[in-house]
Amino acid sequence: MTSVEHVTLEVADPTAAKIFYTDVLGLGAWVRVRASQEPTTGFRGFTLSLILAQPANVNAIIDAALEAGATTIKPAEKSLFGYGGVVRAPDGTIVTVASSSKKDTGPATRRIDDVVIQLGVADVAAATGRVLIVDETRRSGGVGEGVLAALVDGAFVGSVRRVAAADAPVPLGPAAQQVLVGEDAITQGAHTLLAR
Numbered sequence: 661m662t663s664v665e666h667v668t669l670e671v672a673d674p675t676a677a678k679i680f681y682t683d684v685l686g687l688g689a690w691v692r693v694r695a696s697q698e699p700t701t702g703f704r705g706f707t708l709s710l711i712l713a714q715p716a717n718v719n720a721i722i723d724a725a726l727e728a729g730a731t732t733i734k735p736a737e738k739s740l741f742g743y744g745g746v747v748r749a750p751d752g753t754i755v756t757v758a759s760s761s762k763k764d765t766g767p768a769t770r771r772i773d774d775v776v777i778q779l780g781v782a783d784v785a786a787a788t789g790r791v792l793i794v795d796e797t798r799r800s801g802g803v804g805e806g807v808l809a810a811l812v813d814g815a816f817v818g819s820v821r822r823v824a825a826a827d828a829p830v831p832l833g834p835a836a837q838q839v840l841v842g843e844d845a846i847t848q849g850a851h852t853l854l855a856r
Contacts, residue, residue, distance in 0.1 A: 667708070667777055670696030671751040680750055684728040685710070685721065690775045693751075707746075709756040709776040715743040716768035721757045722747060724770065730755070738762050789818035792853050794846055799824040819856040823849040 667690065671677040674693045682688040691708070712718050715736070722736050722745050729750040736745030736757070744758025756778070791811060795804030804822050811820060823845050 666690050666692055668692045668694060669751065669753060670694055670698060672697065673751070677749075677751045680725075680728055680730075684724050685755070686770055686772055687775065705779065707754045707756055707778040709758065709778055710772050711774040711776060712757065712759045713771070713773055714759050714761045714764045714766070714768075716764045716766075717771065718743055718745065718757050718759050720768045720770050721772070725749070725755065725757075790853050790856070791816070791818065791820045792846075792850050793820065793822040793824075794849070795822065795824040797825060798827050800827050819853055821849045821853040821856075 669677065669681075669691060671693050672695070674695050677693040681691040681693065685691075687710075710721060712721065715738075718736055722732075725747050726732065730747040732745070733748055733754065734746040736743065742758055742760040743762050744756060746754060746756050749755055793804045793807050795802045795807075797803050799822075802824050804824050808820060808822060
């Protein structure tokens with residue numbers, strides 16, 4: 661699977677941004693900054709998502725970000741899929757901080773397990789003319805259907821491919837792999853989409 665080694669953000673104040681991303685969030689290996697005078701308000705076409713092990717870690721990162729000048733977009737709280745919140749960094753970047761766990765398993769740390777860049781669907785769709793929707797929920801009535809409907813409502817005329825879990829209850833343990841979306845299905849969906 662392809663991965664991104666780092667992301668470069670264009671910001672008005674590179675020194676302040678470097679301190680925020682390196683010292684406050686601990687993203688020195690993942691985020692680089694460079695100067696830009698382009699406006700940075702509003703949604704910039706992507707969200708920087710930080711994946712952590714437990715809710716206490718989420719709170720530690722969000723608290724540090726707020727103390728360093730970030731603003732709250734969505735307060736941290738439990739959800740169907742875990743625990744998380746969203747802040748806007750001082751440079752305007754939207755940062756999601758989340759854990760799939762709803763319970764703490766140890767003392768809080770600021771260790772980040774993974775970084776994900778979520779691209780805005782409309783921006784990617786407009787630029788490529790193709791959209792691959794990967795939905796971990798059921799094929800019928802899943803979140804992917806809503807994404808597909810939003811594309812149609814927005815008059816998207818490109819190619820769309822949807823990969824979703826089977827329409828079946830999700831069993832526990834290894835049997836879950838029989839109904840959930842796997843890497844092979846995603847890869848096949850991407851190849852099918854690119855062939856169109």
